[in-house]
Structure formats: structure tokens, C-alpha cells
Amino acid sequence: MAIEEIIRLSEVTKRYPMGETEFTALKNINLAFHKGEFAGLVGPSGSGKTTLLNIMGSLDVPTTGEAVVLGQHISKLSHKASAELRNRHLGFIFQVFNLLPVYTVYENVEFALLLQNMPAQERKKTVYEALDWVGLTALAHKKPDKLSGGEGQRVAIARAMVKRPAILLADEPTANLDAANAHLILQTMKRLNDELKTTFIFSTHDEKVMGYLGRIIHLRDGCIELDETIKNKPLQR
Amino acid sequence: MKLAFQMAYKNLIGAGLRTWLNVGVLAFAFWVILFYNGLLDGWNQQARRASIAWEYGAGQAWHKDYDPLDPFTIQDGHGIWKEAPSDAVPVLIRSAVLYPQGRMIPVSLAGIVQSQKILALPTATFLKNQTEIPAIIGRRMAENAKLRAGDQVLLRWRDQYGTFDAANITITGVFKTDVPTVDQGKIWIPIEQLWKMTGLKDHATYYVLQHAESPKTATEWKYMAQEKLLADLDEIIKSKKAGSAIMYLLLLAIALLALFDTQVLSVFRRQREIGTYIALGMTRWQVVGLFTVEGSMYSLFAMVVGGVLGFPIFVFLAKQGIAFPASSQDFGIAMADRVFPVFGPSLIAFTIALIVISATIVSFLPVRRIARMNPVDALKGKIT
Ligand SMILES: Nc1ncnc2c1ncn2[C@@H]1O[C@H](COP(=O)(O)OP(=O)(O)OP(=O)(O)O)[C@@H](O)[C@H]1O
Ligand SMILES: [Mg+2]
Numbered sequence: 165m166a167i168e169e170i171i172r173l174s175e176v177t178k179r180y181p182m183g184e185t186e187f188t189a190l191k192n193i194n195l196a197f198h199k200g201e202f203a204g205l206v207g208p209s210g211s212g213k214t215t216l217l218n219i220m221g222s223l224d225v226p227t228t229g230e231a232v233v234l235g236q237h238i239s240k241l242s243h244k245a246s247a248e249l250r251n252r253h254l255g256f257i258f259q260v261f262n263l264l265p266v267y268t269v270y271e272n273v274e275f276a277l278l279l280q281n282m283p284a285q286e287r288k289k290t291v292y293e294a295l296d297w298v299g300l301t302a303l304a305h306k307k308p309d310k311l312s313g314g315e316g317q318r319v320a321i322a323r324a325m326v327k328r329p330a331i332l333l334a335d336e337p338t339a340n341l342d343a344a345n346a347h348l349i350l351q352t353m354k355r356l357n358d359e360l361k362t363t364f365i366f367s368t369h370d371e372k373v374m375g376y377l378g379r380i381i382h383l384r385d386g387c388i389e390l391d392e393t394i395k396n397k398p399l400q401r
Numbered sequence: 402m403k404l405a406f407q408m409a410y411k412n413l414i415g416a417g418l419r420t421w422l423n424v425g426v427l428a429f430a431f432w433v434i435l436f437y438n439g440l441l442d443g444w445n446q447q448a449r450r451a452s453i454a455w456e457y458g459a460g461q462a463w464h465k466d467y468d469p470l471d472p473f474t475i476q477d478g479h480g481i482w483k484e485a486p487s488d489a490v491p492v493l494i495r496s497a498v499l500y501p502q503g504r505m506i507p508v509s510l511a512g513i514v515q516s517q518k519i520l521a522l523p524t525a526t527f528l529k530n531q532t533e534i535p536a537i538i539g540r541r542m543a544e545n546a547k548l549r550a551g552d553q554v555l556l557r558w559r560d561q562y563g564t565f566d567a568a569n570i571t572i573t574g575v576f577k578t579d580v581p582t583v584d585q586g587k588i589w590i591p592i593e594q595l596w597k598m599t600g601l602k603d604h605a606t607y608y609v610l611q612h613a614e615s616p617k618t619a620t621e622w623k624y625m626a627q628e629k630l631l632a633d634l635d636e637i638i639k640s641k642k643a644g645s646a647i648m649y650l651l652l653l654a655i656a657l658l659a660l661f662d663t664q665v666l667s668v669f670r671r672q673r674e675i676g677t678y679i680a681l682g683m684t685r686w687q688v689v690g691l692f693t694v695e696g697s698m699y700s701l702f703a704m705v706v707g708g709v710l711g712f713p714i715f716v717f718l719a720k721q722g723i724a725f726p727a728s729s730q731d732f733g734i735a736m737a738d739r740v741f742p743v744f745g746p747s748l749i750a751f752t753i754a755l756i757v758i759s760a761t762i763v764s765f766l767p768v769r770r771i772a773r774m775n776p777v778d779a780l781k782g783k784i785t
Contacts, residue, residue: 218777221680223676223679223680223776223777223780224775224776224777243684243685243686244684247679247682247683247684247687248682250679250680250681250682251681251682251683252682256680256681258677258780260673262673262674262676262677262680262780264674264677265415265674266411266412266414266415266416267411271411275681276681276682278404279404279681279682279683280682323681
């Protein structure tokens with residue numbers, strides 16, 4: 165297959181100090197992701213899903229082993245380079261939406277572009293486009309505390325997608341949403357995955373999410389238990 | 402940087418009451434600092450003007466043995482200065498004793514040229530009453546000796562050989578001055594009269610100069626530049642400033658403590674936000690910068706709010722002056738009953754710089770730790 169490999173993890177291990185001893189959250193993980201995947205890390209609580217996502221998002225570094233994201237060795241990046249990588253190429257979606265409370269919806273989405281020093285006109289166009297993807301143009305000037313949970317998470321998607329990142333990392337994005345909103349979010353993300361070829365990587369134990377995934381990586385106690393590809397997944401309604 | 406300012410602005414406006422509390426105390430500190438220093442500057446300027454007008458002129462030349470702080474030098478600290486500039490005004494000082502209504506008041510008897518124009522002393526009033534010895538005194542002296550214009554009072558003095566002599570003098574005028582040294586314990590009479598009374602013809606203790614440049618002083622006479630004469634005054638104002646500085650620096654410290662506290666709390670409570678900034682692509686130091694700007698912006702707000710609200714008050718004070726009761730006027734240096742504070746550009750700039758810089762430093766200290774934060778822990782809100 166000639167599809168571009170965008171993430172490669174080799175023997176990634178993450179240990180946390182635990183008093184006298186150490187706790188191993190990830191053990192020798194070997195894993196690769198390719199452009200356009202819609203994949204999920206699935207497993208019980210404490211299995212290491214978030215830890216793995218954070219390493220791929222360059223928010224954390226492996227204790228040993230190598231994580232290469234978009235050709236960059238995560239462990240070797242300076243603070244500046246890793247910030248740059250996140251700003252331009254990685255999008256994050258969190259379980260709690262982490263919207264910036266004093267900013268409007270528009271400003272929340274605009275933020276990453278401001279950091280990129282994008283010119284004002286282009287920025288405005290780009291922000292509205294992103295709001296359009298998630299159907300929130302009408303709420304552009306509301307503050308986050310006036311939004312429903314579903315709307316809040318859609319803003320978070322727009323904020324993560326506005327810079328058209330290569331990879332979007334979503335840590336339990338549906339955990340705080342009701343079923344209807346969860347499906348709406350997932351459909352939105354699947355559509356963006358189809359249209360923009362963004363690679364989506366989820367962490368979840370939500371059955372609804374799993375229904376959408378093209379690949380499910382089962383984690384248990386910091387190890388990969390099963391890596392299954394789901395063929396010809398029909399888009400759920 | 403511009404982004405940091407915009408963000409900081411939004412965050413502060415969004416933070417509501419706490420913001421205005423911080424801005425309030427900082428603005429108050431701003432006012433107090435400005436007020437105290439403005440008052441002292443105004444006092445200083447008035448006092449300098451008054452001292453020049455009433456006592457120092459453009460400078461003085463002292464007999465080499467004269468020292469105003471040592472009353473014993475009056476006895477011998479005088480002489481004849483042949484090369485004295487023609488426009489300089491000689492003043493001869495002798496000790497004497499006044500006997501108003503049976504009381505006894507030791508005084509300095511100062512002889513001055515009736516026609517002088519350098520000092521504001523109303524020496525022209527010597528001519529008002531064709532008496533043997535006309536005298537003018539200041540308001541404080543008049544009050545102390547219970548004398549009024551037109552009164553006659555017995556004066557006793559020594560001539561050049563130390564022999565006592567006595568005569569009645571007539572108060573021809575009472576003048577009002579802010580300079581206590583020409584007022585308290587001083588009796589001004591025509592110098593020709595004093596020469597006659599003491600036999601010290603053409604002698605002077607010091608000369609008041611018309612021009613600022615140093616005259617060719619003989620070894621007997623030393624030139625006292627105006628600034629040198631005013632140095633004592635500056636010294637007193639300076640020490641008063643230092644004294645009030647302790648008070649307002651304490652106030653500023655309280656304001657800064659509140660700011661420090663706000664910043665500590667901010668870092669603690671806004672961990673997720675910090676983590677989000679980092680996830681969105683800010684470096685840790687950029688976040689430190691953001692929080693620092695936020696803190697120092699409290700002080701900028703305080704300057705704006707304090708300036709806008711304070712401006713009319715300060716203009717009013719500068720125009721109307723502040724009345725001081727007579728009892729507070731015995732500092733030994735010139736003080737008017739109404740002091741007009743002066744809020745000069747350098748005072749304002751200094752005050753603003755003091756507050757903004759100290760607020761920036763205090764804002765920075767607690768948020769430094771963001772640079773060492775693990776973004777993952779921050780996002781979880783787990784840092785204690
Ligand atoms: N900073 C840390 N210090 C110590 N242990 C940690 C730390 N972060 C995570 N762990 C441990 O590592 C393991 C994996 O954590 P992780 O958050 O990746 O799990 P998860 O699969 O995302 O779980 P969940 O479904 O509950 O979110 C857990 O047992 C957790 O206690
Ligand atoms: Mg997790």
C-alpha cells in the first residue's frame with residue numbers, strides 16, 4: 165500500500181514513578197497509523213489509552229522507545245518545535261471540551277490561527293468555514309457557558325479542525341454527551357475524515373463510537389491485545 | 402505579544418469582580434503615592450519661592466565667621482566689605498532683648514537697607530512713622546510678643562564695646578510671610594539706625610545678592626549660592642518624602658500581595674486552560690508570558706481607571722490647594738497655610754513606572770511554574 169504512514173510507534177514504553185517502585189502504563193507498543201484512518205483505542209479504564217494519545221500528540225514523551233509523528237521524533241523535539249507541531253498539524257478533542265471560557269465560539273475557533281499569525285481576512289473565512297462544518301455559524305458570538313453539551317463539543321471539533329490538521333486526537337469525545345449528540349458528533353467527524361482525509365484517532369469505551377471506527381486497537385494493561393481492521397464499514401445512521 | 406495583550410484583556414474583563422478589586426487597590430495606591438509626593442513637591446516649590454523672595458535673594462555672601470545655626474557667631478561674625486557689589490543689600494544682625502508688657506523676649510535685631518528691592522520685606526514701611534527707631538516684624542513674632550502696628554516697645558541691646566543701651570522702638574508694620582526664619586524672633590530696623598545704635602558703621606553680617614553669579618569675595622566673605630542656601634529645605638522635603646514612602650510602599654505592598662494571590666490562584670484554578678493553550682500550540686513560556694501580561698494589565702487598568710477618576714480630583718487639589726492649620730506650620734522651614742500640590746510629569750511617570758514594573762514582577766513570580774508544568778497533568782487539572 166502506498167498510503168502515507170504518519171505515525172509510527174516503536175517499542176514505546178511509559179512508566180510513572182509510584183513511590184519506591186514504578187508503574188508501567190504502556191509496555192513496548194508497536195503501532196503505525198496511516199493517512200485518512202478513522203481508528204480507535206479501546207480498552208478498560210487504566211489500560212493506557214490517554215497516555216498513548218498524549219504521546220502521539222507530543223504532550224508527553226515515552227520513557228523508552230520511539231514515537232515518530234509526521235516524521236518528527238517526539239522525544240527529541242524542543243518545546244518550541246513541539247508547540248509548532250501541535251499548532252499546525254495536530255488537533256485535540258477532550259472529554260471535557262476545554263473551551264476557553266472568556267472567548268466567544270468564534271474566538272475559540274480562531275485561536276490556533278492567531279497563533280499562526282494568519283492574516284485577518286483569511287482567518288475570518290477559515291473560521292466561518294470550520295463553524296459551517298459543524299453547523300454552528302449562528303452561535304459564533306455566544307460564550308461557551310451558553311452552549312449545550314453537544315454544541316460545546318462541536319465547537320471543540322471546529323477548533324481542532326480549523327487549521328486542517330493531519331491528525332486529530334480525540335480522548336473520549338462522547339463520554340459527556342447523550343446518544344443523539346454523540347451520533348451527531350461522530351457523523352460530523354466521519355464526514356470531515358472523508359472530505360479532508362484527516363486521520364482520526366479516538367480513545368473510547370463507548371459502543372457508539374466503535375460502530376463508526378474503521379480500525380479498533382484493543383488495549384489492556386498497557387499492551388495491545390488486538391488490532392482489528394473493520395472492512396467496508398457501512399456508515400451508521 | 403499583541404496576542405498576549407488581547408487575550409489578557411479578555412481574561413481580565415471576563416474575570417469580573419476580582420479584577421476590579423485588584424484594579425481598585427492598585428489605583429488607590431497610585432493615588433496615594435501621587436498625592437503625597439505631589440503635596441511635598443508643591444510644598445517644596447512654594448517654600449523655595451518664598452525663601453528666595455523673603456530671605457535668600459539670588460544668593461548671599463556671609464562674613465567668614467557667621468553661622469546662622471550658631472547664635473554665638475553673631476557677636477563677632479560681621480565686618481566691612483569694601484568691594485561689595487553696589488546692588489547687594491547688607492544685613493547686620495545683633496542680639497537684643499525685647500520687653501513687651503514686662504515680658505522679656507530675646508530677639509535677633511536685623512538691620513536692613515530701607516530702600517532695598519531684592520527681598521519682599523516691606524522695608525518701605527520704615528518711613529511710615531517718623532520715629533527714631535522704626536521696626537517691622539512678622540506675624541508670628543507679632544503674635545508671640547503681642548505687638549501690633551503702631552505699638553512702642555522697649556528694646557535693649559549692646560553696642561560694639563558690649564555696653565548695654567536701651568530705647569523704645571515703634572512697630573511700623575507687621576508683615577505676613579511663609580518663611581519663619583525672617584519672622585520668628587526677628588526685628589527688622591533700618592541698617593543706618595543699627596549702625597548708629599551699635600557704633601558698627603558700614604558693618605554687615607551678610608549681604609543679599611541681586612545677581613546669581615559669585616562676586617569677587619575677599620577672604621573675609623564667603624559666597625553662598627542660592628542652591629546651597631536652599632539645600633536644607635530640599636533635605637527636609639527629602640526626608641519627609643522618605644517618611645511618607647514607608648507608608649505608601651506598605652500600601653503598594655498590600656496591593657501587590659493581592660495581585661500575587663490572584664496569580665497563584667489563577668495558575669491553580671486555570672490548569673485545564675493552561676493545558677489547552679499548550680495543546681493548541683502555545684509554548685509554556687508563551688503561557689507564562691500571557692499570565693504575566695494579565696497580571697501587569699491589572700496595573701495598566703489601575704492607571705487608566707485611577708487616572709480618569711483621579712484627574713478631576715487632582716486638578717481640583719492643584720488649583721485649590723490644601724489648607725494647613727497654623728499649628729502645623731512650625732517646622733522651621735517655609736510652609737504656606739495653603740499648599741498647592743504639584744503633579745509634574747516626572748512624578749506621574751515615576752509613579753506609573755513604579756506600579757507597573759512592580760506589578761509585572763509580582764505577576765511573573767507565581768506564574769513561572771507554568772514553564773515547568775506537565776501539560777498532561779495540567780489538562781487533567783491534577784497539579785496541586
Ligand atoms: N501522572 C501519572 N502518574 C502515575 N500514574 C499515572 C499517571 N498518569 C496515568 N497514570 C496511570 O497510568 C495508567 C493509564 O492511564 P491512562 O489515563 O492512560 O488510562 P486510560 O486508558 O485513559 O483510562 P480511562 O479510560 O480511565 O481514561 C493508569 O493506571 C493511571 O493510573
Ligand atoms: Mg483516559
